[in-house]
Amino acid sequence: MSSLTLNLGYWAYPLRGQPIRYLLELAQYPYQQTNYTFEGANDWFEKDKKELGLDFPNLPYLIHGDFKITESQNIVDYVLDLTKQHHLLGSGLTKFQIDNVRFLCNELISKIFLASTKTGEEKKAEINNSVTPKFKRLQAVLGNKKFFFEDKLTLADIYAYTAINALQHLLNDEYKQFAQAFGPFMKNFEEIPLIKAYHSSTRYPRFK
Ligand SMILES: N[C@@H](CCC(=O)N[C@@H](CS)C(=O)NCC(=O)O)C(=O)O
Structure with a gap:
């Protein structure tokens, strides 16, 4: 599991998705991020929202290998499990x-x-x-x-x-x-x- 790339998609601001970033950082868990800007919001709304294959497209999203989820609290729970920070x-x-x-x-x-x-x-x-x-x-x-x-x-x-x-x-x-x-x-x-x-x-x- 840990050899898979983990990508966290969210706006380029420390708002609703930020606690997920803190959890990954505190665990020193390797991750990539796709940070969308408000000026470049079309990258999300017109492209990734339609093309990433998310069941319920939203920000934040987490893609870990082939596994894809949304809902910030759900992602927090997943990362807590993954990084064993219960x-x-x-x-x-x-x-x-x-x-x-x-x-x-x-x-x-x-x-x-x-x-x-x-x-x-x-x-x-x-x-x-x-x-x-x-x-x-x-x-x-x-x-x-x-x-x-x-x-x-x-x-x-x-x-x-x-x-x-x-x-x-x-x-x-x-x-x-x-x-x-x-x-x-x-x-x-x-x-x-x-x-x-x-x-x-x-x-x-x-x-x-
Ligand atoms: N219940 C969702 C709400 C997500 C949400 O409202 N996301 C906002 C930013 S905090 C957004 O811009 N979503 C992108 C979209 O609606 O396509 C969660 O907790 O993740």
Whole structure:
């Protein structure tokens, strides 16, 4: 299985597909990526979406040899299995609390992106209704801990980091009120050696 090429297709931004990239990086699992740009979106919509042979064409997608799947959470589960990183899911009842943060942040990431595409009153309403209240809860749950579940990195941190990073880059005015509270957490994540190396590599599709 491991000798097959693994290709991850997604937009060239650290949004919904980004946790999958972190999982591959943390496992040092060799992968290729097809990162579509918004300017070159036709490469996806007019070509690969029709030609890759995906049962349910969408982004992100994962192609591992002849095996092809979509749905970001499904891909996360596949990569966790493939790379044997089940510890990131936690155990016992904590597993469900970790997934609580995971699924909340997954939704939040797309809400942030949606709000960033709006203007004026519409944007304000999206932010006030769908974004800010969720970050207030995340702030309360994180408290002063190193990571969401104490000192051990879990999938919750990978999703929360992705969501907070998206807020910082796409809705920076909103981020400011959370900068102090989330700053240490962001730094803790960024200082994980494999993450640090990844963030400074060309593999990381950072916000421009
Ligand atoms: N439920 C899907 C949603 C996927 C989705 O909405 N993908 C967006 C980007 S986050 C997209 O641009 N898809 C490309 C398309 O609709 O063709 C998942 O979790 O993967």
